[in-house]
Amino acid sequence: MTHEAASLDTFPKYLLLNADRFGDLPAMRHKDFGIWQSWTWKEQLDEVRAFALGLEAMGVGHGTKVAVVGANRPRLYWSIAALQSLRAIPVPVYADAVADEMAYVLDHAGVVMAIVQDQEQVDKVMACAERIPALGMLIYDEPRGLRDYDHSRLKSFEDVQKTGRGLLAADSRAARRWEEGVRAASGGDVSIMLYTSGTTGRSKGVMIRSGPAVAATRDTVEFDRLTEKDSVLAYLPLAWVGDHYLNYAQGYVSGFCVNCPESQETVAQDLREIAPTFYFAPPRIFESLLTMVTIRMEDASRVKQRLFATFVAHARKYGEAILEGRPVPLAARLFYRLGELMVYGPLKNVLGMSNIRVSYTAGEAIGEDLFSFFRSLGINLKQLYGQTEAFLYVTAQEDGKVRADAVGPAAPNVDIRISDGGEVLFRSPGMFTGYYLDDEKTREVLTDEGYIRTGDAGFFDKDGQLRIIDRAKDVGRLDSGALFAPKYIENALKFYPNIKEVVAFGDGRGFCGAFINIDLTAVGNWAERNNISYASYQELAGLPQVYEMIGRHVDETNLKLSREPMMAGAQVRRFLILHKELDADDGELTRTQKVRRGFIAERYAPLIEALYDGSREKFVETEVTYEDGRKGRIRATVRIADARVYEAAGETSHREAAE
Amino acid sequence: MNAHVDQRGMAIARDDAIAPGEVLLSVKNVSLAFGGVKAISDISFDIRKGEIRAIIGPNGAGKTSMLNVINGFYTPQQGTIVFRGVERRAMKPHHAVRQGIARTFQNVALFKGMSTLDNIMAGRSTLMKRNIGWQMLWHGPALAEEIEHRKAVEEIIDFLEIQHIRRTPVGRLPYGLQKRVELGRALAMEPTLLLLDEPMAGMNLEEKEDMSRFILDVNRQRGTTVALIEHDIGVVMDLSDRVVVLDYGKKIADGTPDEVKNDRAVIDAYLGVSH
Numbered sequence: 001m002t003h004e005a006a007s008l009d010t011f012p013k014y015l016l017l018n019a020d021r022f023g024d025l026p027a028m029r030h031k032d033f034g035i036w037q038s039w040t041w042k043e044q045l046d047e048v049r050a051f052a053l054g055l056e057a058m059g060v061g062h063g064t065k066v067a068v069v070g071a072n073r074p075r076l077y078w079s080i081a082a083l084q085s086l087r088a089i090p091v092p093v094y095a096d097a098v099a100d101e102m103a104y105v106l107d108h109a110g111v112v113m114a115i116v117q118d119q120e121q122v123d124k125v126m127a128c129a130e131r132i133p134a135l136g137m138l139i140y141d142e143p144r145g146l147r148d149y150d151h152s153r154l155k156s157f158e159d160v161q162k163t164g165r166g167l168l169a170a171d172s173r174a175a176r177r178w179e180e181g182v183r184a185a186s187g188g189d190v191s192i193m194l195y196t197s198g199t200t201g202r203s204k205g206v207m208i209r210s211g212p213a214v215a216a217t218r219d220t221v222e223f224d225r226l227t228e229k230d231s232v233l234a235y236l237p238l239a240w241v242g243d244h245y246l247n248y249a250q251g252y253v254s255g256f257c258v259n260c261p262e263s264q265e266t267v268a269q270d271l272r273e274i275a276p277t278f279y280f281a282p283p284r285i286f287e288s289l290l291t292m293v294t295i296r297m298e299d300a301s302r303v304k305q306r307l308f309a310t311f312v313a314h315a316r317k318y319g320e321a322i323l324e325g326r327p328v329p330l331a332a333r334l335f336y337r338l339g340e341l342m343v344y345g346p347l348k349n350v351l352g353m354s355n356i357r358v359s360y361t362a363g364e365a366i367g368e369d370l371f372s373f374f375r376s377l378g379i380n381l382k383q384l385y386g387q388t389e390a391f392l393y394v395t396a397q398e399d400g401k402v403r404a405d406a407v408g409p410a411a412p413n414v415d416i417r418i419s420d421g422g423e424v425l426f427r428s429p430g431m432f433t434g435y436y437l438d439d440e441k442t443r444e445v446l447t448d449e450g451y452i453r454t455g456d457a458g459f460f461d462k463d464g465q466l467r468i469i470d471r472a473k474d475v476g477r478l479d480s481g482a483l484f485a486p487k488y489i490e491n492a493l494k495f496y497p498n499i500k501e502v503v504a505f506g507d508g509r510g511f512c513g514a515f516i517n518i519d520l521t522a523v524g525n526w527a528e529r530n531n532i533s534y535a536s537y538q539e540l541a542g543l544p545q546v547y548e549m550i551g552r553h554v555d556e557t558n559l560k561l562s563r564e565p566m567m568a569g570a571q572v573r574r575f576l577i578l579h580k581e582l583d584a585d586d587g588e589l590t591r592t593q594k595v596r597r598g599f600i601a602e603r604y605a606p607l608i609e610a611l612y613d614g615s616r617e618k619f620v621e622t623e624v625t626y627e628d629g630r631k632g633r634i635r636a637t638v639r640i641a642d643a644r645v646y647e648a649a650g651e652t653s654h655r656e657a658a659e
Numbered sequence: 660m661n662a663h664v665d666q667r668g669m670a671i672a673r674d675d676a677i678a679p680g681e682v683l684l685s686v687k688n689v690s691l692a693f694g695g696v697k698a699i700s701d702i703s704f705d706i707r708k709g710e711i712r713a714i715i716g717p718n719g720a721g722k723t724s725m726l727n728v729i730n731g732f733y734t735p736q737q738g739t740i741v742f743r744g745v746e747r748r749a750m751k752p753h754h755a756v757r758q759g760i761a762r763t764f765q766n767v768a769l770f771k772g773m774s775t776l777d778n779i780m781a782g783r784s785t786l787m788k789r790n791i792g793w794q795m796l797w798h799g800p801a802l803a804e805e806i807e808h809r810k811a812v813e814e815i816i817d818f819l820e821i822q823h824i825r826r827t828p829v830g831r832l833p834y835g836l837q838k839r840v841e842l843g844r845a846l847a848m849e850p851t852l853l854l855l856d857e858p859m860a861g862m863n864l865e866e867k868e869d870m871s872r873f874i875l876d877v878n879r880q881r882g883t884t885v886a887l888i889e890h891d892i893g894v895v896m897d898l899s900d901r902v903v904v905l906d907y908g909k910k911i912a913d914g915t916p917d918e919v920k921n922d923r924a925v926i927d928a929y930l931g932v933s934h
Contacts, residue, residue, distance in 0.1 A: 145876065148879070
């Protein structure tokens with residue numbers, strides 16, 4: 001980078017720079033009326049400037065907080081830049097938040113204005129307007145359906161821009177003055193306030209200053225060698241740190257083109273048309289893609305199925321080695337080329353992954369099989385680990401040093417420590433300055449040395465990659481002193497398609513036991529193919545053949561656990577298949593389908609007891625809530641099975657690594 | 660960004676001298692019989708510009724026949740129809756289209772093998788000015804015209820929020836979406852008067868809500884006059900400005916939803932009376 005990095009400490013400064021250095025290259029695209037409309041960096045500067053001047057005329061200035069609510073639309077991204085150029089603070093809010101949550105965030109942040117996408121958001125904000133006393137004007141992007149609304153508090157994005165353009169035309173120095181304002185801004189200002197999604201209690205406003213934000217972004221842009229030639233599809237929620245960082249921040253720093261999809265439903269098609277070079281998706285998206293491919297292949301002709309099976313098997317064997325540049329026999333290499341022509345290329349094309357140079361996944365554990373499937377096709381899929389408080393990156397895997405079970409070494413200039421309790425702590429260039437109006441929570445999260453507590457338990461593996469095993473508060477120890485990380489064990493089992501949900505027990509007990517929920521679709525399908533009849537979930541779950549099958553999965557998992565020094569102590573010794581599916585209606589899962597451990601332990605206390613007292617079976621009676629709210633009881637005799645436990649391997653190497 | 664749609668595209672409804680609120684179409688003493696069966700007898704009512712007019716009635720009341728009379732598919736034996744101040748008796752459906760009357764059908768009548776886009780494009784065919792020679796050449800003026808039409812169609816696609824099925828053959832779409840595509844095709848004709856024959860038949864609650872919103876939007880934003888037949892009385896009462904009720908081919912009530920709801924004859928026709 002030829003420009004003095006130190007002076008570039010805000011995103012609007014990058015806007016000016018990019019309009020200068022990449023003036024005619026596309027900065028933003030949006031599919032509208034079936035056509036990709038695009039804006040160059042020069043045009044983007046023009047749009048942002050006009051809007052910023054319009055906002056200024058409405059009284060927006062240094063420190064003014066303005067909410068931004070909606071989907072990934074160019075105008076909302078421009079709003080963020082325009083606000084930052086006036087040293088105001090954009091507060092993106094989740095567009096799908098219910099009115100109550102939205103009111104809390106808008107009020108807590110003290111926003112005086114909101115820039116929203118459409119009628120839906122206007123309605124939502126208006127509905128709780130009296131709970132947000134500070135809120136004044138609303139600016140909307142799409143006028144549809146808003147014609148008959150009272151416009152005393154409403155203004156269209158276009159009108160604001162018109163005001164700005166009017167000012168530019170009337171005063172030749174207006175543009176210069178705005179630019180000077182941008183250049184004079186300091187990196188110490190709050191660049192953005194990102195509210196956490198609030199899965200654990202109330203949302204907290206994470207304040208990120210612009211100097212650190214730009215520094216962190218510059219590190220990762222260099223790390224993945226992102227340039228103005230790259231492109232991304234912006235489809236993640238605008239208010240999420242991932243979207244703001246990966247699309248907005250990295251876009252401004254590297255100058256790549258951000259493409260906004262036509263609508264949420266067209267993302268898959270838009271992805272295919274754009275074929276981005278940088279792509280992020282959570283594991284469940286990769287999972288659904290693979291499922292889609294598998295299902296469609298089952299409907300394909302026999303020849304195609306054979307072709308697919310042959311080449312995918314070959315890719316599984318050599319694909320990752322070729323991707324990482326490891327030595328591969330010439331014949332295998334040539335056959336892979338053929339596969340690229342016949343299967344991998346067309347498949348990647350359909351998935352919109354033809355041009356991917358760097359791709360990340362994060363958020364939860366990803367199955368080994370799933371991960372390597374995409375990598376074997378030649379897609380450079382890697383893992384990262386991040387947090388809103390870090391302005392995303394904490395760790396990231398380097399090209400060529402990628403594994404499914406770890407999240408990589410510390411990202412550039414990030415300092416990671418593991419606390420005595422096993423919790424991951426970090427200090428990073430982009431880290432937050434605190435939660436807005438919540439010093440107590442800020443103090444809870446920051447250590448005395450200025451590290452941030454992630455709340456996740458993890459450890460560094462032999463090759464220096466961080467492995468996250470569970471939430472720190474859930475990690476316990478067996479009587480033997482062996483580490484017990486329930487989620488780690490549960491995830492290992494849940495990677496089997498037949499297993500839908502697992503709850504592991506073991507903290508303060510002699511060994512690890514598990515409740516298992518089978519996947520009705522997968523196991524039901526298997527039963528059908530094997531002429532096994534069943535009438536209900538309960539009956540299927542109790543079949544000896546099903547126990548046998550799940551037993552094999554547990555056995556394999558134990559073998560895998562035994563090879564991991566940290567985990568070997570907590571292999572599953574006894575398990576049972578629950579007689580009912582865990583259900584959010586019964587309070588056993590959260591609405592986001594996460595297991596509520598405490599509740600389950602209480603509800604199924606007799607079963608847990610049976611796991612540990614050595615009984616072969618146990619009669620239970622459970623209350624269930626039907627979808628219409630009626631309650632009923634189901635009774636069952638649940639069988640408890642034993643699983644084989646393997647000798648721990650590599651005990652010595654673990655000690656070395658821990659030194 | 661639908662920003663420009665509102666200003667440009669929504670002013671599509673054709674210019675005519677009739678001001679909103681004045682009579683756009685009036686049906687005077689119309690009777691229609693098939694052989695000895697009298698489908699409609701001596702019915703008169705009017706549709707005012709800019710309103711949503713509902714035609715309701717029990718099965719076999721003659722609602723669809725009425726709609727077919729209005730759009731020229733049936734020619735009544737007696738009575739007259741005055742549309743935009745012009746009286747007419749016999750005419751063909753395509754004349755009705757040219758005059759600005761479009762309709763959807765009780766059973767979806769789309770080209771199943773064609774994509775959503777092509778189906779809606781088909782709705783533009785009567786508006787295409789270049790002759791078939793030019794169209795086949797598909798160059799110069801014909802291409803420019805095609806682009807104009809495509810623009811109009813894209814605005815409708817955006818309006819009805821069906822971007823994601825633009826290229827999907829309509830035969831593969833769920834019923835609710837097919838109905839929406841059919842509405843799109845009718846809108847593509849840029850009608851002054853839009854006739855909807857049971858637009859919500861067979862839909863679930865959510866689809867009905869969506870469709871209601873689209874009908875209201877069509878009416879409010881595009882200024883299109885709507886006449887609809889519907890069985891869901893709740894929907895009718897919420898949507899329409901005025902309701903005409905038919906029973907056994909006769910008009911038994913005509914007025915605002917409230918008036919009609921409390922009309923003795925209507926209650927009797929719908930709930931039946933003990934004799």
